[in-house]
Amino acid sequence: MRDDIKEILLSEEEIAEKVKELGTILSNEYRDKNPLVICVLRGAVVFMADLIREMDIPCEMDFMAVSSYGSGTESTGVVKILKDLDTSVQNRHVLVVEDIMDSGLTLSRLVELLRHREAASVKVVTLLNKPERRKVDITPDYSGFTIPDEFVVGYGLDYAEKYRNLPYIGILKPEVYTK
Numbered sequence: 208m209r210d211d212i213k214e215i216l217l218s219e220e221e222i223a224e225k226v227k228e229l230g231t232i233l234s235n236e237y238r239d240k241n242p243l244v245i246c247v248l249r250g251a252v253v254f255m256a257d258l259i260r261e262m263d264i265p266c267e268m269d270f271m272a273v274s275s276y277g278s279g280t281e282s283t284g285v286v287k288i289l290k291d292l293d294t295s296v297q298n299r300h301v302l303v304v305e306d307i308m309d310s311g312l313t314l315s316r317l318v319e320l321l322r323h324r325e326a327a328s329v330k331v332v333t334l335l336n337k338p339e340r341r342k343v344d345i346t347p348d349y350s351g352f353t354i355p356d357e358f359v360v361g362y363g364l365d366y367a368e369k370y371r372n373l374p375y376i377g378i379l380k381p382e383v384y385t386k
């Protein structure tokens with residue numbers, strides 16, 4: 208797997224430090240609010256697992272599976288809900304956890320849906336933000352790293368379902384997805 212990586216963008220240590228910082232900020236923000244923390248499957252699962260262990264407040268979690276990339280590197284523009292929440296968000300403070308905001312299509316669709324379901328508040332935390340690629344007007348409420356317009360994998364992020372288990376975030380060699 209390492210041979211397919213052009214460059215390590217974020218090391219395990221850099222990620223761990225950032226996740227700790229975000230955990231502290233979110234603990235202060237959501238103290239006494241018993242937030243419903245929503246993991247957007249599948250990419251966010253690694254970030255979510257680390258983040259909630261850096262949040263020293265009561266919270267609940269639930270999962271939603273959506274997909275817009277299929278097996279490619281460009282959003283199809285169609286955000287499919289593959290698995291919905293088991294919990295009602297009505298009157299709950301909702302924190303959506305994502306691995307990356309790229310075109311913004313996935314999160315704008317999700318935020319709209321959760322607001323429509325009458326959540327008390329909806330905020331988004333993303334580990335990575337690629338603002339150069341934005342196709343809709345959305346900004347994450349909390350973001351770990353702003354990254355350049357490169358296709359990245361690892362720490363949950365995949366290309367065609369591969370590389371999610373890399374412990375760091377690396378830039379994928381373009382020849383891997385152009386061949």
Ligand SMILES: O=P(O)(O)OC[C@H]1O[C@H](OP(=O)(O)OP(=O)(O)O)[C@H](O)[C@@H]1O
Pocket residue numbers: 247248249250251273274275276277282305306307308309310311312313314364365
């Ligand atoms: O801002 P966007 O352009 O919408 O891109 C971000 C979304 O794309 C990826 O999901 P993907 O559809 O690849 O599914 P996955 O989480 O299962 O990898 C990623 O995990 C985000 O959910």
Ligand code: HPA
Pocket residue numbers: 276307309310357358359360364365366
């Ligand atoms: O750079 C990326 N890598 C993996 N999945 C993604 N989904 C949107 N952007 C990316």
